Amino acid sequence: MTDLLDVFDLRHGAARVAVVGVAKNAGKTTTLCALLDALDRAGSPPPGLLSVGVDGERHDAFSGAAKPAIQVHAGTICATAEQAVGRSTARLDLLEDTGITTPMGRLFLARVHLPGELLLAGVRHRADLHHLTARMHALGASRILIDGAFDRLIAAEPTLTDGVLLATGAVAGSTPQEVARCTRDLVDRMRLPAATPALVARLPRDPEHRILVLHDEGTTPLEAETLLRPLPQLAHLLRQHRPDAIIVPGALTPRGADHLLAAGLRHTPLVLPDATHALLRPGDLRRLSRRGIELTVQRTIRVLGLSLNPVAPGGVHLESTPLAHALQEALPDLPILDVRTGLHLPPTA
Amino acid sequence: MLDEHTARQVDLASLRRAPLPRSPAGQRLRDTAAPFAPDRHTQAHQRVEHLRALENALLDDPALEPALEPVLQQLGDPRPALDALLDPGPPSEATLFAINALLRAQLEVRHALRNCPTLLRLAPEHDGRAWLDLLHAGATHSWRFRLRDEHHPDLAHARNQLRNASRARVDALTALRDDIETDYAARVSAQRQIALPDGDPRVDQALDDPRLERLHASRWEHLFSLVPPPETRDLEREEDVARTRLAAVEARVRLLLADPLRRHHGDLEKALAFTAGLDLDLALVQLRRRWDGCWPSFGDQLRIRDGRLPAVEQRLSTQGIRIQPVSLTLPPGTTLLVGPNMGGKTQTLTLAATLQWLGQMAWPTPAAQVELRPVDRIAWVGGTTGSLRSGLSRFGAEMDALAQALRQPGTALLLLDEPGSATNPAEGAALARAIADHLHHSPHTTLLATHFPRLRSDQPLPTLRVAGLDALEADDLRALVARHGREEALQRIMDFTLLPERGDGAGHDALRIAAAFDLPDDLLRRAAELLDDENPR
Structure with missing residues (x-):
C-alpha cells in the first residue's frame, strides 16, 4: 500500500513543507488533506498548518466549484481568523492574537481540540509567514505545512520551507504532454542552480537592498535599487569592467530582464536570493540564456515531488496513468503520486 | 500639520514607523498620535518630562525593561474587541480572548512598575482583577481565555x-x-x-x-x-444537532461573561490607554537610544546641534560611511541657505522639517540637541513631485504652494527649495528676493535654499553656506565615481558643514560636480572659460 510519507520521503526530513500548485484547482487542498491524513495515520505529532492567501473555503472564490474541506485532527496548530473560527466545524482553543489582520478579521494561532473541518485564513506578507512559522514551532509544532496560494511561489521560499510538494494535473493542460511541459517549466523555474561557492564567498555579509556589480576591482552598488528603470550606470560600468556577477536583491521581472539586456549585459551570472524572486516567463529565461546570462540563486528550493490531480473543473478528465508517465518522462528525478488513487511512480533518474 | 507634498518630502510614513511598540495596540497609538499645537507647548513639555522619567526609571531598575517587554508583546490589539463588546449580541471568543489579554497585561504591568510610584500613578483605579476572576471562573489567571474552561454545566x-x-x-x-x-x-x-x-x-x-x-x-x-x-x-x-446545541450554549455563556464587562467599558478603555501608552513610551525611549538622539526642548527658535537624518545615516552606514552631522539655528524670519549642488541643501531643509515634526510630537530627535519653537504647520515649497501631482509646471506648483502657505493663519516653518529657479533667472531672482524679504517680516520661520548670487549679496539676512567639495581634480573625482558609484563618491568628498556666509563668490563646485556625470571634457572646459570671463578673478 502506498504511503504518501514514504513516497515523498517525509517520514523524517523536511520539517516545513509547502504545497504549491501549477495553477488554481491543481489539487493543493487535496494534497494537503492527504498529507494531514498520512501524518495522523502514522501517529506523527500534530502539525502546524497555515495558508498563503485564502483557503479552506468550501467553494472556489472565482469559479464557485466545490472544494475539498480541510479536515484537521485534535492537537493541530493552525493560523485562522476571527470570522473563520465561527465557520469551522473543528473546535479550536485560541492561543495567540498575532496582530495580523486579514479580510476575515484578526489572525489567531489556535489549537484544535475537537476535530472537524477548518477554514484557514491566509497570510499575504513574507514577514508574517516567517513570524507565524516561528511561533508555531515555539508552540510545539514539530512539522509545519504551508498551503500555498495558486499564483504565488512565496510559500516555496527556502528560508520558509525545507521542501515543496507541487500539485499538478489536468488544470495545466488538455493533454498529458501539455501538463508535463507546463509542470517542467515551473519546476525548472523553482530549481534554479545555486551560485558558485566562490561567488557566494564574495557576497556582502550584511545584504544591502541594492543591486551590486561584482567585478575585478571589487563591488560597485548601483544607484538603482530595483530593475524597474533603465540602468545607465550599469551600461557605463560594463564599458570599464567585465563583471563577475550581478547580485539582485529583489524580484527579477520581464522588464528587469529587458533593462539588463539593454545595458549590454552578457555572459554574466545573475544571483537572486532564491527562485521565488524570478518572476519570469520561459521566453524571458531563453532570452537571457541566449546572451549567456545564467540565473543562479543564493538559496535553492528543494522540490520533494509531484502530486497528481487528473481532474479539472469544467469536466476535463485525464487518465491518471498516462499523465503520471508523461510527467515521469519530463521530470524523471521526482516521485509522482496521485493522492486520490494511490498511483505512485518512483523517480527513475 | 503637514500637507501631502511636505509629508512626502520628509518621508513622514517612515518617520511615523520609527518607534517600534511591541503590541499592535501600541502601534495603533503611534499611528494616530498628533503633534502638539503651539498653544499646547506646556503639555508637550510635560510629555517629554514623562518620557525622561520613564527612561530614568529604566536606568534605575535594569530589570524593569526585560519585565515589561514580554508583557507588552502579549497585549495584542484589544481595540476591535472593545468596540465589539458594545454590540448587544454575544461577543466572539476572540473578543473575550483579547479583553482577557488586556486585563492580564494591565495586571502584569502594574506588578512590574510596583517600585516606580511616579509611573504607577498613571494606572487606572481598577486593576481589573475581578474581571479576570470572572473570565477564568475563579481559577488561575492565564494569558489565554478558553471558553471550554468555563464551569457551566x-x-x-x-x-x-x-x-x-x-x-x-x-x-x-x-x-x-x-x-x-x-x-x-x-x-x-x-x-x-x-x-x-x-x-x-x-x-x-x-x-x-x-x-x-x-x-x-x-x-x-x-x-x-x-x-x-x-x-x-x-x-x-x-453530530450536527450536538454542534448546534453547543454553539447555542457557548453563545449564552459568552453573553453572561460580556454583561459585567460591558458595564465597565470605560475602565477597560482606561486599561487599554495605560498599557498601550506604556508600550509606545517604551518604544520612544528605545528609539532615543537607537538614534543616539536627544529629547526636544521648547524655546523661541529652531536650534539643531549635530542633527542627522536617520534614513540617510542608515543608508550611508551600509556603505561604510559615517554621516556628517549638521548644526543650524533658525530664528523667526528668513535664513538663506547657499552652497553647491549635491551639497546637502535639500537634506538640510529635510532635516529642519523632520526634527521640527519629531520635536512637536514630543518624540526623540536624532541630534545632540534640539530646541524648537512650536508652529502650526510645516510647509515645503519647491521640488518636482508637487508639480507632477498637481499637473502644474514646476514654477506654477511652487507659486501655488507658497500662496497656500501664506494664506493659512498661525505660524509655520517654511522650507523653500530654490524658489524662482524654475523660471527665467532675472524674474526668478527678483521673486526669490521679494519672497525672502516678505517672509523675513512675517511670524514664520523660513529656511530658503537658493543659488541666486544677488539674493545673497544684497539682502541683510542671516545666511548659511554649505562648505562644499574638497579640492579634487576632475579625473580623481571620476575615478572615485567609478570605484564607489556617484552618490557614495560625492558623500566621501563633500563637506556638509554649514558656515556663516563668507561672500566669496560662486565657486566652481557645480562644474566639478558636473564632471562626475560623465559629460564631455571639452564641454566642461568651455563652461569653465565662460565662468572665468563673467567672473574675472
Whole structure:
C-alpha cells in the first residue's frame, strides 16, 4: 500500500513543507488533506498548518466549484481568523492574537481540540509567514505545512520551507504532454542552480537592498535599487569592467530582464536570493540564456515531488496513468503520486 | 500639520514607523498620535518630562525593561474587541480572548512598575482583577481565555455530546476504512477512495461489494468510493444537532461573561490607554537610544546641534560611511541657505522639517540637541513631485504652494527649495528676493535654499553656506565615481558643514560636480572659460 510519507520521503526530513500548485484547482487542498491524513495515520505529532492567501473555503472564490474541506485532527496548530473560527466545524482553543489582520478579521494561532473541518485564513506578507512559522514551532509544532496560494511561489521560499510538494494535473493542460511541459517549466523555474561557492564567498555579509556589480576591482552598488528603470550606470560600468556577477536583491521581472539586456549585459551570472524572486516567463529565461546570462540563486528550493490531480473543473478528465508517465518522462528525478488513487511512480533518474 | 507634498518630502510614513511598540495596540497609538499645537507647548513639555522619567526609571531598575517587554508583546490589539463588546449580541471568543489579554497585561504591568510610584500613578483605579476572576471562573489567571474552561454545566454537557457523536461517526468510518484496506490490500485515500488496476480480480469483488461504489473506470484503473454505512448518516445528524446545541450554549455563556464587562467599558478603555501608552513610551525611549538622539526642548527658535537624518545615516552606514552631522539655528524670519549642488541643501531643509515634526510630537530627535519653537504647520515649497501631482509646471506648483502657505493663519516653518529657479533667472531672482524679504517680516520661520548670487549679496539676512567639495581634480573625482558609484563618491568628498556666509563668490563646485556625470571634457572646459570671463578673478 502506498504511503504518501514514504513516497515523498517525509517520514523524517523536511520539517516545513509547502504545497504549491501549477495553477488554481491543481489539487493543493487535496494534497494537503492527504498529507494531514498520512501524518495522523502514522501517529506523527500534530502539525502546524497555515495558508498563503485564502483557503479552506468550501467553494472556489472565482469559479464557485466545490472544494475539498480541510479536515484537521485534535492537537493541530493552525493560523485562522476571527470570522473563520465561527465557520469551522473543528473546535479550536485560541492561543495567540498575532496582530495580523486579514479580510476575515484578526489572525489567531489556535489549537484544535475537537476535530472537524477548518477554514484557514491566509497570510499575504513574507514577514508574517516567517513570524507565524516561528511561533508555531515555539508552540510545539514539530512539522509545519504551508498551503500555498495558486499564483504565488512565496510559500516555496527556502528560508520558509525545507521542501515543496507541487500539485499538478489536468488544470495545466488538455493533454498529458501539455501538463508535463507546463509542470517542467515551473519546476525548472523553482530549481534554479545555486551560485558558485566562490561567488557566494564574495557576497556582502550584511545584504544591502541594492543591486551590486561584482567585478575585478571589487563591488560597485548601483544607484538603482530595483530593475524597474533603465540602468545607465550599469551600461557605463560594463564599458570599464567585465563583471563577475550581478547580485539582485529583489524580484527579477520581464522588464528587469529587458533593462539588463539593454545595458549590454552578457555572459554574466545573475544571483537572486532564491527562485521565488524570478518572476519570469520561459521566453524571458531563453532570452537571457541566449546572451549567456545564467540565473543562479543564493538559496535553492528543494522540490520533494509531484502530486497528481487528473481532474479539472469544467469536466476535463485525464487518465491518471498516462499523465503520471508523461510527467515521469519530463521530470524523471521526482516521485509522482496521485493522492486520490494511490498511483505512485518512483523517480527513475 | 503637514500637507501631502511636505509629508512626502520628509518621508513622514517612515518617520511615523520609527518607534517600534511591541503590541499592535501600541502601534495603533503611534499611528494616530498628533503633534502638539503651539498653544499646547506646556503639555508637550510635560510629555517629554514623562518620557525622561520613564527612561530614568529604566536606568534605575535594569530589570524593569526585560519585565515589561514580554508583557507588552502579549497585549495584542484589544481595540476591535472593545468596540465589539458594545454590540448587544454575544461577543466572539476572540473578543473575550483579547479583553482577557488586556486585563492580564494591565495586571502584569502594574506588578512590574510596583517600585516606580511616579509611573504607577498613571494606572487606572481598577486593576481589573475581578474581571479576570470572572473570565477564568475563579481559577488561575492565564494569558489565554478558553471558553471550554468555563464551569457551566450546560457547556460541559453539550461539549461531551458533540465529542461522543463525533467520535462515534469517526469510529464507524475508520472501521469501514480498515476493513476495506484489509479486504482489498489497498490504501484508502483521505477522500475515502480506492483505486484498483484494470483486470485485477479485486475489481469484480469490488463491483459486488455494497460498501463500495465505482466512480470511474478506464483501461488503466477503476476508482471506487467508500459508501458509509447507514448508521453513520444517523451519527452525522446527531453530530450536527450536538454542534448546534453547543454553539447555542457557548453563545449564552459568552453573553453572561460580556454583561459585567460591558458595564465597565470605560475602565477597560482606561486599561487599554495605560498599557498601550506604556508600550509606545517604551518604544520612544528605545528609539532615543537607537538614534543616539536627544529629547526636544521648547524655546523661541529652531536650534539643531549635530542633527542627522536617520534614513540617510542608515543608508550611508551600509556603505561604510559615517554621516556628517549638521548644526543650524533658525530664528523667526528668513535664513538663506547657499552652497553647491549635491551639497546637502535639500537634506538640510529635510532635516529642519523632520526634527521640527519629531520635536512637536514630543518624540526623540536624532541630534545632540534640539530646541524648537512650536508652529502650526510645516510647509515645503519647491521640488518636482508637487508639480507632477498637481499637473502644474514646476514654477506654477511652487507659486501655488507658497500662496497656500501664506494664506493659512498661525505660524509655520517654511522650507523653500530654490524658489524662482524654475523660471527665467532675472524674474526668478527678483521673486526669490521679494519672497525672502516678505517672509523675513512675517511670524514664520523660513529656511530658503537658493543659488541666486544677488539674493545673497544684497539682502541683510542671516545666511548659511554649505562648505562644499574638497579640492579634487576632475579625473580623481571620476575615478572615485567609478570605484564607489556617484552618490557614495560625492558623500566621501563633500563637506556638509554649514558656515556663516563668507561672500566669496560662486565657486566652481557645480562644474566639478558636473564632471562626475560623465559629460564631455571639452564641454566642461568651455563652461569653465565662460565662468572665468563673467567672473574675472
